[in-house]
Amino acid sequence: MKGFREKAGASKCFSKSTPDTPNRSLASVGSEPGSSETAVKRLVTAGSMRRIHERVLGPSRTGISSSTSDIWLLGVCHKIAQDEALGDAAGNNGLAEFNQDFSSRILISYRKGFDPIGDSKITSDVGWGCMLRSSQMLVAQALLFHRLGRPWRKPLQKPFDREYVEILHLFGDSETSPFSIHNLLQAGKAYGLAAGSWVGPYAMCRSWEALARCQRAETGLGCQSLPMAIYVVSGDEDGERGGAPVVCIDDASRHCSVFSKGQADWTPILLLVPLVLGLEKVNPRYIPTLRLTFTFPQSLGIVGGKPGASTYIVGVQEESAIYLDPHDVQLVINIGKDDLEADTSTYHSDVIRHIHLDSIDPSLAIGFYCRDKDDFDDFCARASKLAEESNGAPLFTVTQTHKKPVNHSDVLGETGGVPEDDSLGVMSMNDAVGNAHEDDWQLL
Numbered sequence: 001m002k003g004f005r006e007k008a009g010a011s012k013c014f015s016k017s018t019p020d021t022p023n024r025s026l027a028s029v030g031s032e033p034g035s036s037e038t039a040v041k042r043l044v045t046a047g048s049m050r051r052i053h054e055r056v057l058g059p060s061r062t063g064i065s066s067s068t069s070d071i072w073l074l075g076v077c078h079k080i081a082q083d084e085a086l087g088d089a090a091g092n093n094g095l096a097e098f099n100q101d102f103s104s105r106i107l108i109s110y111r112k113g114f115d116p117i118g119d120s121k122i123t124s125d126v127g128w129g130c131m132l133r134s135s136q137m138l139v140a141q142a143l144l145f146h147r148l149g150r151p152w153r154k155p156l157q158k159p160f161d162r163e164y165v166e167i168l169h170l171f172g173d174s175e176t177s178p179f180s181i182h183n184l185l186q187a188g189k190a191y192g193l194a195a196g197s198w199v200g201p202y203a204m205c206r207s208w209e210a211l212a213r214c215q216r217a218e219t220g221l222g223c224q225s226l227p228m229a230i231y232v233v234s235g236d237e238d239g240e241r242g243g244a245p246v247v248c249i250d251d252a253s254r255h256c257s258v259f260s261k262g263q264a265d266w267t268p269i270l271l272l273v274p275l276v277l278g279l280e281k282v283n284p285r286y287i288p289t290l291r292l293t294f295t296f297p298q299s300l301g302i303v304g305g306k307p308g309a310s311t312y313i314v315g316v317q318e319e320s321a322i323y324l325d326p327h328d329v330q331l332v333i334n335i336g337k338d339d340l341e342a343d344t345s346t347y348h349s350d351v352i353r354h355i356h357l358d359s360i361d362p363s364l365a366i367g368f369y370c371r372d373k374d375d376f377d378d379f380c381a382r383a384s385k386l387a388e389e390s391n392g393a394p395l396f397t398v399t400q401t402h403k404k405p406v407n408h409s410d411v412l413g414e415t416g417g418v419p420e421d422d423s424l425g426v427m428s429m430n431d432a433v434g435n436a437h438e439d440d441w442q443l444l
Contacts, residue, residue: 068080074301108136109328147167160342201274229252231271246399249398266373277362322353
């Protein structure tokens with residue numbers, strides 16, 4: 001970010017790249033000699049991980065901006081006065097409001113000491129789980145917006161809002177928490193997800209779709225942990241491979257109908273748009289439109305980062321992206337849904353990290369939350385305008401219906417299968433280091 005003061009410090013998918021790496025010395029992971037857990041343990045030896053992480057993400061850049069340019073944070077504009085940028089906060093409260101907004105976003109990072117995942121002995125996601133954690137953060141923000149509204153800020157005093165505590169409970173690190181890393185990996189098996197493996201944005205989006213579908217089948221409509229439809233946007237108007245993804249209004253309507261089991265014409269909906277915007281770097285043509293997505297009131301940010309090191313990008317200022325970093329390692333904590341006095345400090349951060357937009361990995365996923373049909377219509381109008389003004393390089397487009405008939409069981413993800421020849425964007429620990437493969441999925 002210009003002017004930032006630096007401190008020391010199941011389908012065709014994206015190219016395989018260098019491994020997910022944390023940004024500080026890490027505790028080792030419980031493992032058995034000769035197992036994949038041992039590989040994780042080798043990855044997190046003290047001292048080496050910081051050096052690897054700095055080679056991947058670059059030197060740590062933290063702090064507030066000395067620029068007076070507006071900061072867009074998940075659809076909200078924070079105006080920074082010149083005296084604030086120079087360090088005098090007496091002028092107005094723009095910077096303080098930004099800091100409060102940023103620190104109210106839910107941070108979900110590496111954990112160690114949780115129950116073993118499945119039949120493995122892996123008790124930590126250090127070194128491989130950053131894409132899962134980044135996606136958990138995006139879904140957590142969607143739930144915050146749905147249940148508490150975008151203006152919500154974390155209270156300074158306890159007891160906390162019950163809705164807030166219940167959301168954190170959903171992302172605990174055990175099989176009893178619906179959106180735990182354990183359950184995500186189980187739901188994503190069809191897309192190649194496995195403990196100890198890195199996963200790409202497309203497979204991650206489809207795994208969330210699968211997890212929501214499984215839980216919907218097990219519970220009643222009024223008991224949904226994720227009270228919204230999920231629509232993974234991909235393919236062109238004809239449903240073919242390649243080209244910019246297309247938000248099909250008819251498909252969105254069908255997702256809502258399936259979610260409500262035919263009881264409603266429209267429901268809240270979470271849109272996930274996996275993209276590949278270049279080979280090794282984001283094509284500069286996409287950066288202006290990528291930045292403008294943060295001005296949408298429906299914005300949930302971006303799951304992305306540097307190759308092999310996913311982050312959750314929540315805002316932009318000028319040419320820089322502001323993000324929450326899942327690479328800090330913390331002890332496991334499972335918050336009870338009725339514990340309104342819980343210590344939730346590890347789920348938030350006031351450390352503002354940033355990366356230049358042209359440095360992010362071209363494989364990413366954008367999220368949007370639409371509360372109702374009017375909100376969705378507003379999103380479509382904004383997206384269509386953005387596509388029209390993209391100079392021939394739209395991130396995605398909007399259409400009412402497909403020009404050709406498509407298999408809507410595939411559109412709705414009801415088959416649960418994955419073609420055998422798909423590139424899933426998933427790599428084992430043995431394959432992740434030192435291997436790069438050209439992406440062949442929907443390259444824009």
